[in-house]
Amino acid sequence: MNRTIRVSAAGDILIMKRLLPGYQDVLPIREFLMQGEVRMANLETTISDGSCYASAYSGGTWLTADAKCLEDTLRYGFNFLGISNNHTMDYSYEGLASTICELKKKDVAYAGAGKNLYEASRPAILDTTAGQIAVIDICSTFENAARAGSQTERQPGRPGLNPLRFSEKYTITEKHAQDLAEIAEVTGINGLRDLHRQEGFIAPLPEGVMEFGGKMFEISKDGTEGRISSPNPIDVKRTVDAIREAKMTCEAVLVMVHSHEIRKDNDEEADYFLEEFAHACIDAGASAVIGGGTHQLKGIELYHDCPIFYCLGNFIFENQYVRLLPADYMEKYGLNIHTAASIGIARRQEQSSHSHYEIPEVYRSVLPYFEICQGKCTHLELLPVELGMDRENAEKNIPYVADEKTAEKIAEYLTRVSRRYGTEWEYKEGRIVLHA
Template identity: 40%
Template sequence: MGNTMTFVATGDSFITRRLPNASSESFRSLSNLIGQAEFRFTNLEVTTHRQEGFPFAFSGGTWAMAQPEVLLDLQAYGFNIMAWANNHTMDYAYGGLTATKKYLEQYGIAHAGVGANLAEASQPVYLDCPSGRVALIAATSTFHESWIAGEQRPDMPGRPGVNPLRYETTYILPQEEFAHLERISRSIPINAAFNLDVKEGFAVAGDGTSIRFGGNRFAVGAEPACETVPALADKKRILKSISEARRQADYVVVSIHSHEMEGENKASPAAFFEQMARACIDGGADAVLGHGPHILRGIEIYRNRPIFYSLGNFIFQNETVSRLPADFYEKYNLGHESTVADAFDTRTHHNQKGLGVNPYVWESVVPYWRMEEGELTDLLLYPIELGFGTPRYRRGWPVLSKRQKILEHLQTLSEPYGTIIELDGHVGRVRI
């Protein structure tokens, strides 16, 4: 175990424009902060290529493509390792995935979570630092089912894709309501296709503890509820990667991209994510980095290891992509004469709704933490702002902020986990 290791992590870098000024005070102050750590992480949430891929039929929301040189701008901030398993990895199909991987490697960026097959997508990636070696394992729970990397066989190649963290959802109903739902399922053919697939061997029947209603599973309980648990196969695979990394590196970090939430509260992670994050720490990880919902979520210190349930955005430029496929325009009843600007004006009702008008999307923190002999000793939180209220072609670049309300909001989000964040001027300090 190395004596001391320092870490910086950020949430999503949805970068679609080139850095305008690397000599500005706002840029230098942030890059100096990031550069103080040895392990410097961001989540790359765009594909980087020159249209080497075609638009996939499904996207993560906005088909995310940027010129490969944006990777140089992320390196200019100081980042030296990235995850890119998320809901935009396959926006431009396999061509976009392969090209993004090519440019990441061309610029010498360590990256995790995506690969030519499941083994490659789930393997640890190592970063050799002056004070020791750090492993990164990355996965995503938010993806189209066809994006999952396929496993190799002796007689069949695998499939490129993301390292998945699937989850199982069960809706709980009291006995009377459950019985009523069961009667409905027998009176209408809502399960007909699935039942036939079971009879013909194309699907597997349930274990008898629940019923299927359309695409959802229901079971009996005392109170109505929604329960989510990590899929066992994915949990075992990720924990196996952690075990491998634990024996090959001084520190192990796990990145999980997850949009899923508890009920309709976007700031509250789904139960399966909390369960999986703690299981990762139990399995030997030293930190879990969550991102995905584009807003902050709480911080938990579990077994003296940090779990960031969402680090929000670091760079967010989702409305300045240069091109969009026909699918996007058709969704909003726009024709071939329409432009990207028309598409975003329509989607946001001229900036009257959507992520652009949610102030929490445009603020976050950059955590800096130190571990000595494997134990967390310091965790500092530096608030940032991304230009809320400015035009979409300007907002999205981070600057260090002096707004204590950002830290106070994070205090509230972290209270349910028993985490105490003390304010030290314009910086938050987690009580260890």
């Protein structure tokens, strides 16, 4: 019997404070999400009591929220939360352990991080009426110290997130290569790396490739210039192998990926390596790829009749309500280390010329509901939502079902950013659907 697998999803949950008492708008959103037996989103914060020490790095802002915020998140009906993102290790190993502990207390399935690479990369298994569904979670935006490490027979693994590394290659003309070589000579920007390469600590440069400031430049033979990125083959193989292994016992595999990388200079286009990675996942047997990261929607592709949501944008976005920030943050913005978090966030906003809180697209998203049968998508609809950009502060940054005018704008935007994938969208009877 070919059973239908029902899935609903949301974007990034950056929750920092409790939902308002009596907040009723959760109900229509919950009703939509509850159509799926698998209901997934990305938890873009650690969960702790605030006593964990901060890492020397963060995903941009050090994020941790109280367990009560997790309870509020679950009011929407989610039964899977991905925890592989650029904030996974904001509060180091203790913060990760605390987050996992709280998820286990709430009996919420999770994937994407763990006490070693095996745990971080293995899928969560969810039981549904259609059978078992595997969900893999992975992240491409992280400090190198945040990635999980493999255990061996001699040493334990390293706690961290499931990494999707990538490489970049820039192509330049011979003239520009000469210009960079002259700059490198007078500044010494390559000096230490050249020495390390001579000593064998860094691999030799391939023929026709030069380095400048840690970036690799291929010298063009035909005068073309540009940039390309490629996913790390080790990380792709680990994910592809996990998909194929899960397919042996599960009815479907879903992949969640968190990526802030962009193709050029805006948040609308998925980077090259992300497209290649998503296609590899579908080719290996995954039925959908659900992306997050950049704080606005990216395009949606139907690849071999399987949906790829390159980024679903925000579901809850409360970055300005961070209540704890370490001394490192304050020093970065020239503040006394004992400064309150609210003042620290305000200082950052003061120096911004393009704040997230002034961009309408940051406050608009869609929630997909889709059905899978025999590994392919047989039904897809999107609930348009907005995050209260023009509401009072207490009501901002949380999801509401979009009104008709806003929903039509979301559909128009989605069509524009999906054009490269050949999909067009229209608003019809409360939903955004593929244009006939």
